[in-house]
Amino acid sequence: MPEAPQDFCAFCGSRLDDAAPLRSCTSCGRAAYRDPKVGVGAVVLDDAGRLLLVKRGIPPAKGLWSLPAGFVDADEDPRAAAAREALEETGLVVDVGDVVDVWAGGGGRASFFLAFRATVTGGTLQAGDDADEAEFFALDALPELAFPSTRAVAERLSTPA
Ligand SMILES: [Zn+2]
Structure with a gap:
């Protein structure tokens, strides 16, 4: 090496x-x-219960779909990072809530990945930054998902509580 x-x-x-x-x-x-590299993602559902996903424009998993997500910057609050990434990648302003779950290595190059529930409070859906497309998908009609964490979130949302 x-x-x-x-x-x-x-x-x-x-x-x-x-x-x-x-x-x-x-x-x-x-x-x-x-030190670990921390990834965060936003789990956003619309009024119809569809999940917000972005088509990844960069590796890893380029061309596949994931939660709006990215790395936490030094000294950045993880929830603020999730909101920032959602805005950068989807154009939507979100209010970030509870942790859905934490995965070791579940978010591509992150050492660990936190997914947060988030609700849309403003903005206009438009892909940006690392995302080629941004779209809401019905849970029974999801595109090909990028990461184990994305699949786990989708599975959890699809399973009645
Ligand atoms: Zn030395």
């Missing part, structure tokens, strides 16, 4: 010891923490 920046100490530039339980620098001994 080619060497990558994360293979080296951020303090002194020496190589990290991959064999150590907590990766540490072979020279100065400092620990190198690897």
